[in-house]
Amino acid sequence: MKKFSLIIPIYNEEKIIVKNTERLIKFLNKFSKNYQIILCDNGSTDETPNLGKRLEKKYPKKIKFIRIEKRGVGHAFKKAVLSSSYNNLISMDMDLSVDLNFIPKCLKLLNENSIVVGSKTVGSQERLFYRRFISESYILLTKFLLGINFSDYSIGAKGYRKKDIIGKIKEINSGSFYVNMLIYYVKKKNKKVVEIPVFCHDTRKSKFNLMDEIFYRLKNLLSFWFREKIINKIIKTPV
Numbered sequence: 001m002k003k004f005s006l007i008i009p010i011y012n013e014e015k016i017i018v019k020n021t022e023r024l025i026k027f028l029n030k031f032s033k034n035y036q037i038i039l040c041d042n043g044s045t046d047e048t049p050n051l052g053k054r055l056e057k058k059y060p061k062k063i064k065f066i067r068i069e070k071r072g073v074g075h076a077f078k079k080a081v082l083s084s085s086y087n088n089l090i091s092m093d094m095d096l097s098v099d100l101n102f103i104p105k106c107l108k109l110l111n112e113n114s115i116v117v118g119s120k121t122v123g124s125q126e127r128l129f130y131r132r133f134i135s136e137s138y139i140l141l142t143k144f145l146l147g148i149n150f151s152d153y154s155i156g157a158k159g160y161r162k163k164d165i166i167g168k169i170k171e172i173n174s175g176s177f178y179v180n181m182l183i184y185y186v187k188k189k190n191k192k193v194v195e196i197p198v199f200c201h202d203t204r205k206s207k208f209n210l211m212d213e214i215f216y217r218l219k220n221l222l223s224f225w226f227r228e229k230i231i232n233k234i235i236k237t238p239v
Helices: 017-028 048-058 073-083 102-109 129-146 162-171 178-188 210-236
Strands: 004-010 035-042 063-068 088-091 115-126 158-161 193-201
Touching (some): 004 017, 004 073, 017 048, 035 073, 048 063, 063 073, 073 162, 073 178, 088 102, 102 115, 102 158, 102 193, 115 129, 115 178, 129 178, 129 210, 158 162, 162 178, 178 193
Parallel strands (some): 004 035, 004 088, 035 063, 115 193
Antiparallel strands (some): 115 158
C-alpha cells in the first residue's frame, strides 16, 4: 500500500481524540505500515492539546501533533498539508462519522485522480433533515455558479494529491471553503476529480455554528464566483 498522510483538523475533542485515534491506528495497521496521522489543533481550549501530545509520544512513528493558536479549520488543513510527509493526503473528521473503508478506496483512486470526493449525498447517510436540506441547497448553488458537478463539499472524506493542490494552499482562508476552491482549480487545470459514495452516520451535533457557517459559505462562494467568472473574464477580454 502506498504511503499517505491522514489529516484531521481538531478543536476541543478531549472526549474522543484518544479513543478515535487509536481506533484509526488499529484499522490502518491492517493494510498499511506506511502512513502518518496528522492531528492539527486550531486553538482548542480544553485538554485536546495535552492529549494530542501524549498520543504523539505514545505513537511517534504514526502520529504527528501540530498546534496553531488561531481558530479555523482552513488554517488547520493548510498547516497540516505543509507539514505532511507524503504526496497522498486524506482528510477525515475526528468523530469518524464516515465509514473507514473510504481510506483504502481513496488511496487506490489517487493513482489516477488529483482529488477524490467522498460524497454522503450519493452514498447513504443518517443525518438530520434540515442539515441535509441546507447542504443540498448549497451544492445546487455551487453547481450553478462554478460549474463543478459534485455532491459534497464538507471537509471530511476527501483525498488529494499534494503536488496538485500545493500551488493554491496559500489562498486557503480560515473556514471550510477550501474544498470548493481546490476542486474548482484542479478541474480548471483539466486534472481528474472523482466522486464516490460513502456512508455517514452523524454521532453528534455539528461543531460549526449553523448560521455562521451558512453566511461564511455563501459569502465565500459568491465572492469566489465574482472573481473567477466575472473579474477574470473582464481582464481577459481584449479592449
